Amino acid sequence: RKEVEQDPGPFNVPEGATVAFNCTYSNSASQSFFWYRQDCRKEPKLLMSVYSSGNEDGRFTAQLNRASQYISLLIRDSKLSDSATYLCVVNMADNDMRFGAGTRLTVKP
Amino acid sequence: DTGVSQDPRHKITKRGQNVTFRCDPISEHNRLYWYRQTLGQGPEFLTYFQNEAQLEKSRLLSDRFSAERPKGSFSTLEIQRTEQGDSAMYLCASSPVALNEQYFGPGTRLTVT
Numbered sequence: 483r484k485e486v487e488q489d490p491g492p493f494n495v496p497e498g499a500t501v502a503f504n505c506t507y508s509n510s511a512s513q514s515f516f517w518y519r520q521d522c523r524k525e526p527k528l529l530m531s532v533y534s535s536g537n538e539d540g541r542f543t544a545q546l547n548r549a550s551q552y553i554s555l556l557i558r559d560s561k562l563s564d565s566a567t568y569l570c571v572v573n574m575a576d577n578d579m580r581f582g583a584g585t586r587l588t589v590k591p
Numbered sequence: 592d593t594g595v596s597q598d599p600r601h602k603i604t605k606r607g608q609n610v611t612f613r614c615d616p617i618s619e620h621n622r623l624y625w626y627r628q629t630l631g632q633g634p635e636f637l638t639y640f641q642n643e644a645q646l647e648k649s650r651l652l653s654d655r656f657s658a659e660r661p662k663g664s665f666s667t668l669e670i671q672r673t674e675q676g677d678s679a680m681y682l683c684a685s686s687p688v689a690l691n692e693q694y695f696g697p698g699t700r701l702t703v704t
Contacts, residue, residue, distance in 0.1 A: 486633075514691045525682060525695035526634065569633050573691050578647065579624070581633030 483508050486572050488582035499560045503585045505570030506552045514573040517555050519566045560589045595696035597683050603702045611669045612699045616685030623666050626682040634682055673703045
């Protein structure tokens with residue numbers, strides 16, 4: 483089993499749609515969790531941290547389920563500019579950060 | 592620009608040559624990381640420093656790879672006797688010691704011919 487697994491997609495959705503990505507992780511002792519966004523041929527950029535109680539930033543909502551060892555990202559009212567690859571990142575232990583392979587999203591007009 | 596910078600942005604080299612990349616982190620960040628990313632994959636951890644101390648190295652980092660951060664500021668990653676399988680994007684990231692959020696540089700794209 484991979485340490486961090488994501489559905490690679492691609493997800494093709496129309497503008498305005500709601501889309502959700504899931505990510506599972508293998509190490510139950512993992513300490514912190516993040517979602518990064520990566521545009522084609524660019525570096526990853528931090529989208530949001532994921533807190534135990536769940537958190538929201540505008541159209542983006544992140545959830546953590548420690549019991550089932552997964553995190554999710556929900557994007558509401560998708561914009562064309564949301565098209566990118568979304569990387570799930572898990573901090574296994576003291577800065578041992580593991581990235582998923584990413585989920586590609588394309589938002590179409 | 593106070594973000595993470597990397598140099599060069601692109602490097603083409605012949606198999607067997609040595610290459611060195613540089614990373615300048617955000618100035619107040621104590622931690623510095625190196626990753627490698629190939630097409631369709633997420634970044635793979637290579638090594639990380641806290642100040643000048645190299646605290647962890649991945650099993651991916653063969654003897655041909657070495658990294659330094661001599662004064663706790665910029666870092667270099669050297670690959671000796673490059674192989675075609677070394678072709679990838681090499682990413683550097685930094686973070687403040689109190690947080691785990693990492694900020695990435697633009698990467699160095701290495702092509703070994």
